[in-house]
Amino acid sequence: MLRYIFKRLVYILIALFIIITATFFLMKLAPGSPFASERDFPPQIEEQLNAKYGLDNPWYIQYKDYLVDTVSFDFGESMKYKGRSTNDIISESFPISLTLGIEAMILSIGLGIFLGVVAALYHNKFPDYLASTIAVLGISVPSFILAGLMQYFLAFKLDLFPVSGWKGFNYSILPALAIAITHAGFIAKLTRSSMLEQANSDYVKMARSKGLGKWSVVIRHSLRNALMPVITYLGPLTAGVVTGSFIIEQIFAIPGLGRHFVTSITNRDYTVIMGTTVFYSIILLFAVLVVDILYSVIDPRIKLKGAKK
Amino acid sequence: MKKSNLFLMLMLLALTLVLAACNFGGEEEEPASEDGSTEGSTEETAEGGTKELNLVVTSEPPSMHPQLATDSTSSAVLKQIYEGLTTYKDGEVVEGAAEKIETSEDGLVYTFTLRDAKWSNGDTVTAEDFAYAWTFALTPENASEYASILYPIKGAQAYNLGEGSVEDLGIKVVDEKTLEVTLENPTPYFLELTAFKTYFPIHKATAEANETWYAEAGETYITNGPYTLADWQHSGSMTLEKNANYWDADNVAIDKVNIGMVESEATAATMFDAGEIDFLGAPFQTVALDVIDRYKQEGILNISDYSAIYMYKFNTTDEVMGNANIRKALTLAIDRQGLIDNITKGEQSPALGMVPTAVKGFEEDAGYMKDNDVEEAKKALELGLQELGLGDASELEIKLSFNTSEAHAAIAQFIQEGWRTNLGIEVTLDNSEWQVYLDKLTNLDYQVGRLGWIADYNDAYTFLEQYDSAENGNNDTGWENAEYTELLKQSNSETDPEKRIELLKQAEAILMSEYPVAPIYYYTNLSVKKDYVENMELDQLGNVYLKYVDINK
Numbered sequence: 001m002l003r004y005i006f007k008r009l010v011y012i013l014i015a016l017f018i019i020i021t022a023t024f025f026l027m028k029l030a031p032g033s034p035f036a037s038e039r040d041f042p043p044q045i046e047e048q049l050n051a052k053y054g055l056d057n058p059w060y061i062q063y064k065d066y067l068v069d070t071v072s073f074d075f076g077e078s079m080k081y082k083g084r085s086t087n088d089i090i091s092e093s094f095p096i097s098l099t100l101g102i103e104a105m106i107l108s109i110g111l112g113i114f115l116g117v118v119a120a121l122y123h124n125k126f127p128d129y130l131a132s133t134i135a136v137l138g139i140s141v142p143s144f145i146l147a148g149l150m151q152y153f154l155a156f157k158l159d160l161f162p163v164s165g166w167k168g169f170n171y172s173i174l175p176a177l178a179i180a181i182t183h184a185g186f187i188a189k190l191t192r193s194s195m196l197e198q199a200n201s202d203y204v205k206m207a208r209s210k211g212l213g214k215w216s217v218v219i220r221h222s223l224r225n226a227l228m229p230v231i232t233y234l235g236p237l238t239a240g241v242v243t244g245s246f247i248i249e250q251i252f253a254i255p256g257l258g259r260h261f262v263t264s265i266t267n268r269d270y271t272v273i274m275g276t277t278v279f280y281s282i283i284l285l286f287a288v289l290v291v292d293i294l295y296s297v298i299d300p301r302i303k304l305k306g307a308k309k
Numbered sequence: 310m311k312k313s314n315l316f317l318m319l320m321l322l323a324l325t326l327v328l329a330a331c332n333f334g335g336e337e338e339e340p341a342s343e344d345g346s347t348e349g350s351t352e353e354t355a356e357g358g359t360k361e362l363n364l365v366v367t368s369e370p371p372s373m374h375p376q377l378a379t380d381s382t383s384s385a386v387l388k389q390i391y392e393g394l395t396t397y398k399d400g401e402v403v404e405g406a407a408e409k410i411e412t413s414e415d416g417l418v419y420t421f422t423l424r425d426a427k428w429s430n431g432d433t434v435t436a437e438d439f440a441y442a443w444t445f446a447l448t449p450e451n452a453s454e455y456a457s458i459l460y461p462i463k464g465a466q467a468y469n470l471g472e473g474s475v476e477d478l479g480i481k482v483v484d485e486k487t488l489e490v491t492l493e494n495p496t497p498y499f500l501e502l503t504a505f506k507t508y509f510p511i512h513k514a515t516a517e518a519n520e521t522w523y524a525e526a527g528e529t530y531i532t533n534g535p536y537t538l539a540d541w542q543h544s545g546s547m548t549l550e551k552n553a554n555y556w557d558a559d560n561v562a563i564d565k566v567n568i569g570m571v572e573s574e575a576t577a578a579t580m581f582d583a584g585e586i587d588f589l590g591a592p593f594q595t596v597a598l599d600v601i602d603r604y605k606q607e608g609i610l611n612i613s614d615y616s617a618i619y620m621y622k623f624n625t626t627d628e629v630m631g632n633a634n635i636r637k638a639l640t641l642a643i644d645r646q647g648l649i650d651n652i653t654k655g656e657q658s659p660a661l662g663m664v665p666t667a668v669k670g671f672e673e674d675a676g677y678m679k680d681n682d683v684e685e686a687k688k689a690l691e692l693g694l695q696e697l698g699l700g701d702a703s704e705l706e707i708k709l710s711f712n713t714s715e716a717h718a719a720i721a722q723f724i725q726e727g728w729r730t731n732l733g734i735e736v737t738l739d740n741s742e743w744q745v746y747l748d749k750l751t752n753l754d755y756q757v758g759r760l761g762w763i764a765d766y767n768d769a770y771t772f773l774e775q776y777d778s779a780e781n782g783n784n785d786t787g788w789e790n791a792e793y794t795e796l797l798k799q800s801n802s803e804t805d806p807e808k809r810i811e812l813l814k815q816a817e818a819i820l821m822s823e824y825p826v827a828p829i830y831y832y833t834n835l836s837v838k839k840d841y842v843e844n845m846e847l848d849q850l851g852n853v854y855l856k857y858v859d860i861n862k
Contacts, residue, residue: 032744040782044470048452082372083524163580253571255544268744
């Protein structure tokens, strides 16, 4: 097991290196400068700015600087937000995205599994149709439309929630729901299909024939096996959801990390692009690793490669 | 069924635990900020409680350093917490931190006598603070992107470009309360400039002690304006509190201003409808295009003049666009009124000159051209085609560039259609994102490109100066004209305001006969406010000074 984790860590480092390199060169190839502005300033000032951020160095020096920055996890000052370091930006906005993300994840897993199990148990009956309809709607309605509708009806018309902002639990319900519903729909579909598969297996028939109830079979036996595909989906979901959603953060005016991924690129804010990309990669890579480890916990039949025989 | 309910309950329990632990990322608890305000503003007034104003801005202000800020969001907030030597009231320049302003006969030396004003920490505002701030902006190493607005000061340009020395600057601290400024040329609008953010003072002691003092609110963020920056949750919100040490604090009505950061225009409109914010309109977010009609019907939409122009620049170094007649044809064949009525909808006025009508001395239409003058346009096109040796307009293909935005795209499509039907010219649209687009303009890698220009100070010079030479960084057209350059130069040394405006008008006429730029419309500022908000009006520079605003609920 340890050997396996060690091996995976080495892979993670290699992947990170490739990501950083690719990001760096794409960033440099993209036209546009971080300092271009509507009101022009003298070339001398631009030189000063370039010197300040090390942009006057040849590309290999800059590349080396970025690698060193990444290793020491200090990405330097943002080129757009004066006097603020990329680390500060990430450390201030990430907890917010994390809170919202975890809330959304709990909602989507809870809702998704519940819908999936109900659909499978009442296969081809009314509850199945209802759950499947909700799931399909959830997947197919984009989150920003849902967000807009919820904002209009729940927040403005019914005045149940604040329209936007981030000042307490109340403020997080609508955005969390908006993020969660798409994923919930997806998880519901995954759970339903694998539950149906399990329902035909021998051990379930055996348990039922022994007189166990429908639901206790689900909870004690089949759900555990049926959750494998959901867990696979969980890794990327975690990484995607906890680092924030650009659209949702924009609509609900949430000061999370998600918007920095997009705005830093349009601003050509090189240090923030690098910082957020590396940060996101690390979370994604580790989330996938954790999921792989979880497999063996949930299903002992799965042996991790490299583990002791 | 019971088991699954238990499962859901567990989920909910876990959720509440997690959320309680996370404390919603950084939002300070209310009591903490209450304790922090020692100003005694918490006393219950007759109207009931402190007066709070709720606003939103579009984004996190990129810089809260007056000398480093370049954008309108930062400047909207900076104007409330700092005060320059002069400031605006009802669109007129009035004394701010200065009590008395004397100008020498030749208009070159300004002597400012400061008021007995204090910083938010109780220190006296001194002439030294102003000199320090201005010198900071001009020091090349600080790379202030807006330093050029200080260039009217003697020696400023040379020092900023690394050619002069700090000793030669025309900024002299006579004593603690007197600042003497020597200018390069008599600059009639200099007192408008001193109200601009780059001319604000900064508290020297704190700025020297901490290089990034401006990155966070709190103890080290010291201001001299009507408000202090009490709290700043990055990308989330800002809280301004009345500055008890401000010299005119008795006349400041609002105790607390909450400024949220909301990027989506639609969200901001919903917030206004839901009563979460009291005012909506640039610089405090904008009234979204799709709610303009509704607010108009409700009768709450305010429309005010704005010293700003929306225009299409022509790249005169381009083979086709180098021809003045082609440029003239394109400029004339734009149905500006139609565009305003159907697309932009903000009751803008058609721009038939280069200087907006909101600028003093330029209120009247000078009659350079008629809107949508297709007849003249066709004639000019004929001439232009002959000069280029082309037979038919269909042989022309023009690329119209703009930065990615729904509004710019809609305008471009409207104009494209006009050029196609009236002149028979095929136009392709080309959009690119903002940073890339600016590079394209600067490198003259375009044919026709859109740009807006908003006055920094309310004078025609800010609109005309950019074309004084092809090298000017804001020109972007490659156009220059010796006579034009000469007229601008003369206007700079002219001390009689009447004659100066006359010179600037002559310059504008040259611009409007060669058409390096097609003016499209003069902006208006749209805003809506709740009934109980008083005196919250935008001046022609788009400024809002919350100092004058009151609430009567």
